[in-house]
Amino acid sequence: MHLHKYERIWLIFGISSLVLFLVVLGVGAFYKGTQPPSHLATVDPTKVEEHEAFREENLGLRKVGENDYIVSVIASAFNYNFGKDDEGNTIRKIEIPVGSNVLFQATTTDVIHGFQLAGTNVNMMVEPGYINSLKTTFKKTGTYTLICNEYCGTGHHLMAFEVEVIDNE
């Protein structure tokens, strides 16, 4: 088969790029353990509160280790439920120390919602019937806004929450 010299160069360039991207993907998946936010963990959307992770006392920010936290959230039109504080008031903001490992787990009782912490890699869909989770480590302090990025109805733009990453000291 006759191949033009330029065609050969282009094919080598294209195939090498493909190999490079597959290697990056493989390192991410098998060495770094990156997973999609949905691991097919399911939950009955009508009985979300009965699930271990979403019981009243487990909602919101929970410290589970020296440097490890779990944040459990129930999303619904048009609110993120982070539970209540000790005085029974609805939690409107959470504070997480910088450098800590945080596992976000969320589900929804109605339609599909978005779960994006603007300016970070925390960005996933929240689907009815599934528990979507994402692990992250906050490297920079600051105030991040959690927003819904899947159009969920007339109050979609009202769905927001504040996450503050604070200094350890």
Add this chain to the structure above:
Amino acid sequence: MNKKQHHKDESTTNLKGTFIAVMILGIFILVSWFIVFGIFLSR
């Protein structure tokens, strides 16, 4: 004879412009991919 003539024409086709255009596009895709990947890693 005719076939041979045709083959000769094809091999001498000037593909320089095509090659440059394709490489510009390829390098653009690669560079933009790495910029986005860099943003992902830095966050």
